[in-house]
């Protein structure tokens with residue numbers, strides 16, 4: 001065997017980098033730090049993931065696209081927002097050799113590109129609600145250690161939605177609607193997560209509040225994989241987004257924005273992958289089924305039957321490949337396992353005689369099924385496999401979250417997981433926790449039914465509130 005072996009998943013960082021290469025997701029050799037190239041296979045995965053996002057957004061949103069460049073004059077209007085991003089902005093200062101009159105920012109996010117136009121689009125209550133999204137690249141001059149798909153200077157696939165509403169309450173409802181969409185998105189990717197209301201010092205610059213989705217990576221650190229922000233009238237006031245209400249008066253509009261980046265793919269790879277490579281859910285796998293004909297006698301007949309199966313599956317809308325190469329079956333299995341293909345069909349002359357095929361699932365389960373009704377067997381196994389992936393991932397996440405009573409315990413827990421501690425909610429106690437535990441306050445659990453009395457881990461005050469603590473990517 002000459003195949004390169006992946007490092008074990010317990011060496012998460014090495015494993016992750018090697019898998020991005022061996023799985024042909026991302027090439028990191030582009031000569032600008034923090035900017036990566038999608039391999040065609042990785043891009044096919046990206047396309048399927050974002051098609052799923054579009055499928056969930058399109059019934060209630062309209063897709064659009066705004067320019068990459070933002071004039072300094074617009075960018076600098078919202079004070080808190082600038083403070084949040086000024087250290088990370090790339091500036092275009094020249095057109096050819098001539099200095100520009102007004103510098104242009106490469107969008108680090110698009111509020112300041114979109115909202116001056118919203119001012120023109122929103123005139124009356126009849127224009128509301130307005131709900132748009134775009135899937136674009138954004139640029140941030142990251143000074144921290146960059147990591148492919150996780151911390152990039154060019155975020156290649158930022159899905160950002162922006163909505164405008166008549167009232168604060170309607171905007172708050174939209175935040176919940178966005179969270180429900182994201183929950184469904186991640187359910188279909190079989191990725192479990194925690195909802196947290198970010199603490200005041202970590203909310204989106206210029207928002208009233210921010211709710212985030214965090215998943216737990218194999219090494220116990222958390223990865224933020226989505227956020228939704230209630231902007232209230234903060235940006236509307238700055239950009240003059242007003243509408244005529246039913247009484248004929250001008251009012252400032254209320255807004256929200258919410259986003260998911262290619263970190264969803266980092267999570268997909270990290271949560272499900274194993275020592276043999278990618279493990280992709282059926283919903284987004286670029287190849288859902290691979291047929292490996294076992295060729296030792298009756299080669300022609302075996303190939304003919306295999307091709308017939310392929311045609312039938314393709315006709316039913318399955319993304320299917322057939323491996324007719326001369327490699328040994330073992331080498332073929334290895335190659336397609338690395339690519340995360342959910343189901344492999346093995347078929348040889350003896351199977352054909354008996355009218356059966358072997359289905360091998362990416363999770364190791366193997367079964368023999370009749371060729372009659374092969375499609376429905378595959379569909380049933382695909383659904384079961386997705387459930388099994390979600391159950392396994394949920395069990396892992398649950399094992400990584402623990403209630404802690406003392407700072408010592410929380411420190412130990414956050415070395416490789418998430419700690420839940422009593423927190424009175426004060427900024428002072430929050431900062432103290434971050435300093436003493438050496439982990440970030442992700443915030444208070446959101447949409448969590450579980451409530452009981454605790455004591456603030458810092459000041460001892462009785463409270464029903466609590467904080468999730470973790471080391472973050």
Ligand code: ZN
Nearest residue numbers: 424429456459
């Ligand atoms: Zn306290």
